[in-house]
Amino acid sequence: MAGLELLYHSVARDVVSPQDALICFIHWELVRAGFKCLGTGDQASTDEKKKELLPTGWNVNQELYTLRYSSANNQKVLLLKAITVDSSLIVNVMNCQSEQVVDLTVNLDDYISSDHLQQYDRVFKKEEELRSHIESTIVSPLVGTKQRAGGGPQKGKKPVHSVPGAQPHTDTNPLFIPPNTPQRQPPWSDPMAPFVSGGDDLDPFSDRRGGMIVDPLRSGVPNSGFDPSSGIPGRLPPGSVPPGARFDPFGPVGPSRSGPDPDHLPPPGYDDLFM
Numbered sequence: 001m002a003g004l005e006l007l008y009h010s011v012a013r014d015v016v017s018p019q020d021a022l023i024c025f026i027h028w029e030l031v032r033a034g035f036k037c038l039g040t041g042d043q044a045s046t047d048e049k050k051k052e053l054l055p056t057g058w059n060v061n062q063e064l065y066t067l068r069y070s071s072a073n074n075q076k077v078l079l080l081k082a083i084t085v086d087s088s089l090i091v092n093v094m095n096c097q098s099e100q101v102v103d104l105t106v107n108l109d110d111y112i113s114s115d116h117l118q119q120y121d122r123v124f125k126k127e128e129e130l131r132s133h134i135e136s137t138i139v140s141p142l143v144g145t146k147q148r149a150g151g152g153p154q155k156g157k158k159p160v161h162s163v164p165g166a167q168p169h170t171d172t173n174p175l176f177i178p179p180n181t182p183q184r185q186p187p188w189s190d191p192m193a194p195f196v197s198g199g200d201d202l203d204p205f206s207d208r209r210g211g212m213i214v215d216p217l218r219s220g221v222p223n224s225g226f227d228p229s230s231g232i233p234g235r236l237p238p239g240s241v242p243p244g245a246r247f248d249p250f251g252p253v254g255p256s257r258s259g260p261d262p263d264h265l266p267p268p269g270y271d272d273l274f275m
Contacts, residue, residue: 003052004028008120011054018112019089020059021123023082026091027054027067029134033143035069035078042066042079078142093138104137106130 007028008015015021027037036050040057050070058067065082077096082089091104108114111130116122124130 003031005120007031007053008123011058012118012120014059015117016059017062018108018114018117019062019065019082019084021112021117022089022106022108023059023065023067024054025124025130026080026082026134026138029131029139030069030078030080033139034072035076036072038068038070038077040066041068044068076142091138093142095142100142102138102141104133106133 004025008021008024011024015024031037031052036052037055038050039045039048039055048068055067059065063084065080067080069078069080070076075097079094079096080091081093082091084090087108089106089108091106092101093103094101111125113123113125
């Protein structure tokens with residue numbers, strides 16, 4: 001905050017309210033950003049000069065402050081207006097060339113000590129926090145984040161020097177999380193493999209076989225060589241089941257499966273299960 005103390009002492013006798021002290025603070029932040037004050041009022045005068053000091057009559061109107069600023073290269077002219085509303089000060093700054101407007105509302109009691117308006121070392125509270133608010137809401141949007149109006153690098157940014165033969169440095173974001181790409185399940189190419197049931201329904205584009213219907217002939221245990229695509233004599237003609245299709249047998253399919261099925265229902269009227 002070098003220079004703010006000298007500025008404040010130069011106008012301390014004129015400071016009569018908390019909003020006066022806050023205007024001094026904002027004024028010096030604009031000066032630090034490369035601007036100088038041209039004077040008061042909306043319109044330019046013929047004898048105005050760029051100054052780091054506040055102009056005469058800067059706080060005549062305690063309800064409305066109007067100040068004009070210009071950058072060092074005259075490419076930017078700012079119009080600052082501050083309105084007092086209860087215990088707050090509403091600050092609007094407009095770039096007269098681009099008509100870009102930024103605003104900031106400050107609760108005076110949070111940052112200004114009304115009981116010590118004439119004492120610089122006690123008038124401001126939480127100076128760094130106040131400076132950060134002014135920097136982020138007024139200075140940076142109007143001046144730019146890469147370079148200030150004075151032509152120097154922004155505070156906190158280290159200049160980059162090129163070294164012959166050095167590889168360019170690429171900044172990485174430490175908070176970047178790579179996208180979570182789901183890994184495919186390994187293909188189950190063998191139809192007799194375990195846990196094959198449901199593979200086609202879970203991932204229809206994979207090489208896994210088997211749907212949600214459990215095929216007892218493809219349950220993982222090799223069968224006696226029965227192929228449903230060849231048909232079942234007297235029950236299913238050849239070619240009715242496509243090769244490799246899921247097939248649920250509906251009756252005995254070979255000599256090894258002859259005999260009654262214990263799951264069959266008993267004949268009607270047959271109630272004795274022990275005979």
